[in-house]
Amino acid sequence: MTIVKNSELRRELTVGEVAERSGVAVSTLHFYETKGLIRSNRTRGNQRRYPRSVLRRVAVIKVAQRTGIPLSEIQDALSVLPDDRPLTVEDWGRLSENWREQLNERITSLMALRDHLTSCIGCGCLSLRECPLRNPHDVLSMEGAGPRLMDEDSHP
Amino acid sequence: MTIVKNSELRRELTVGEVAERSGVAVSTLHFYETKGLIRSNRTRGNQRRYPRSVLRRVAVIKVAQRTGIPLSEIQDALSVLPDDRPLTVEDWGRLSENWREQLNERITSLMALRDHLTSCIGCGCLSLRECPLRNPHDVLSMEGAGPRLMDEDSHP
């Protein structure tokens, strides 16, 4: 237990403090600010000062990134929230419900891929008509314009 | 059923043909070649000609990409394989076993995240000591230097 000095109970945090406590680099916090993901107040000397709620905001950003969501979408989602107070249960619920949905889709897609990868060890990816990894109407078609059907004559 | 002309049974494919059949852009094939992922023979006029096996190679690259593996690693894996003949069952087995392992880890990680996201709707991410998304020794510590423990005093 460290003794907490009075000065450390102040309401606002410097970038360095936010960086240390959130685990992201100072440069990243600057970057997030340019992207509109976080916001800061400035001292008269133009230095950033953050409300403590920024820590939770950064944590949310990191969680969303881990689900594979790009910063632009995170920004969209966060933009409807206040950035001057901690999230409420309702705030968080709206965010996470949406993200959980996307995450679920990604997981489902990856699991399908894994299963096909597993079964394709058996087929050796040699059988055109049976291997789902080589069939445009199965997994590969799930993302963009995937590989097309290949000819049987490409076999040895 | 289209009638296949004799000239279409030739052994080598042009970039345009590979692009069309594999579903990737010509520029991407050029790019893959600079990265050592595929290789081409050249005509006397310096145009690329590919053995048909390149189609399977490109398909494998696309599958690996979907699992989240970067091109550099795909290149490493493919570099031990011949690029002048189709993959055998053994070739494919070696590749996919390794990639399936990585894919499994990603899936496991994302599922843990999803579960925490779900349970955190209930906790509203307000309870510092209970929410695993905010605890550095749980999920967040699984990838790099994640967010650190936050103060209780960041609550309203």
Added chain:
DNA sequence: ATAAAACCTCAACAATAGTTGAGGTCAATA
């Protein structure tokens, strides 16, 4: 009061995964 540590902006750079365009050549068809 002064020095050190932390902060500021802005531009450039890094890695990944490509795409686009300019300027010129090759090959297949009429």
Added chain:
DNA sequence: TATTGACCTCAACTATTGTTGAGGTTTTAT
């Protein structure tokens, strides 16, 4: 043979997610 579509190289550009460094200012501690 002439033309047209496909091809060639190379450089520059796109987007994402940041990091690094130069040159200068503010804050904090002694």
